[in-house]
Amino acid sequence: MIQITPLTDAIGARIEGIDLSQPVSEAVQQQIRDAFLEYAVLLFPAQQITHEQQLAAARIFGEQGQLHRPREFQPKAYDALPPGIMMISNIREDGVPIGSLPDGEMMFHHDMIHREIPDKATLLYAVEIPSVGGDTWFASGYAAYETLPDAWKTRLDGLRASHLYHYGSTKKGDDKGTPAFGACTHPVVRTNHETGRKSLYVNRLMTDSIEGLDPAESDEILQFLFDHSEQDQFVYKHQWTIGDLLVWDNRCSMHARTDFPGGERRLLYRTTVLDTQRPM
Ligand code: SIN
Numbered sequence: 001m002i003q004i005t006p007l008t009d010a011i012g013a014r015i016e017g018i019d020l021s022q023p024v025s026e027a028v029q030q031q032i033r034d035a036f037l038e039y040a041v042l043l044f045p046a047q048q049i050t051h052e053q054q055l056a057a058a059r060i061f062g063e064q065g066q067l068h069r070p071r072e073f074q075p076k077a078y079d080a081l082p083p084g085i086m087m088i089s090n091i092r093e094d095g096v097p098i099g100s101l102p103d104g105e106m107m108f109h110h111d112m113i114h115r116e117i118p119d120k121a122t123l124l125y126a127v128e129i130p131s132v133g134g135d136t137w138f139a140s141g142y143a144a145y146e147t148l149p150d151a152w153k154t155r156l157d158g159l160r161a162s163h164l165y166h167y168g169s170t171k172k173g174d175d176k177g178t179p180a181f182g183a184c185t186h187p188v189v190r191t192n193h194e195t196g197r198k199s200l201y202v203n204r205l206m207t208d209s210i211e212g213l214d215p216a217e218s219d220e221i222l223q224f225l226f227d228h229s230e231q232d233q234f235v236y237k238h239q240w241t242i243g244d245l246l247v248w249d250n251r252c253s254m255h256a257r258t259d260f261p262g263g264e265r266r267l268l269y270r271t272t273v274l275d276t277q278r279p280m
Contacts, residue, residue: 065272141199
């Protein structure tokens with residue numbers, strides 16, 4: 001039997017009593033999927049898994065994702081990895097990062113929100129972590145939506161926002177390290193088709209504007225929503241330990257990364273899970 005312990009009132013649960021280097025029974029997989037829908041972020045501590053075992057863990061949640069980034073923008077080190085495994089790392093060889101999203105802070109975002117069908121889930125497995133910082137924070141889009149005053153819920157009804165891939169890490173439009181190749185619009189309030197629950201679906205890093213509104217009104221709404229949705233009461237702040245595997249639901253949570261010393265190594269392996277339908 002696995003043990004499931006909530007991490008905060010709003011989001012996240014710790015799953016113990018499972019070794020993901022071993023086959024997982026269908027009954028336990030179903031328990032994990034149910035917990036994923038309930039808590040949006042799952043922490044599996046103390047894992048020792050290979051790339052293939054991480055890909056198998058991803059398949060518990062759905063169809064394994066592939067890298068969307070065009071080949072010429074992928075780091076060379078990816079040639080040595082199985083398809084579907086991405087490195088998040090600041091480690092450099094000959095001055096060039098061996099992985100993606102290498103340095104420092106990242107503002108809140110939903111993975112792949114700039115695509116027509118953004119990824120359903122992301123899995124991140126910690127191999128090397130700095131002595132301080134580089135934490136990953138997760139905010140519940142459900143809690144953010146459900147605590148909005150009714151007048152705001154009415155105001156947001158039917159609105160769509162435009163999201164850009166053209167981002168840096170702390171400043172929108174700063175294209176350092178992330179060339180632009182995508183933009184998309186999605187509902188500002190998204191219903192998770194598997195739970196029927198509504199969540200806020202805009203973020204400070206990638207959301208550019210609200211469709212059809214003049215820029216001043218669009219900015220006013222987005223600033224309010226960013227500030228509202230990032231409140232501590234909706235957030236789980238994860239401090240990594242080597243061997244942690246985290247999986248999160250990109251449809252109803254967003255995440256951010258805190259700064260960390262550039263001279264210290266950070267390496268995590270990332271896999272994704274495809275979704276089956278457009279956000280609605
Ligand atoms: C990501 O946003 O996918 C990376 C998060 C992290 O490096 O902690």
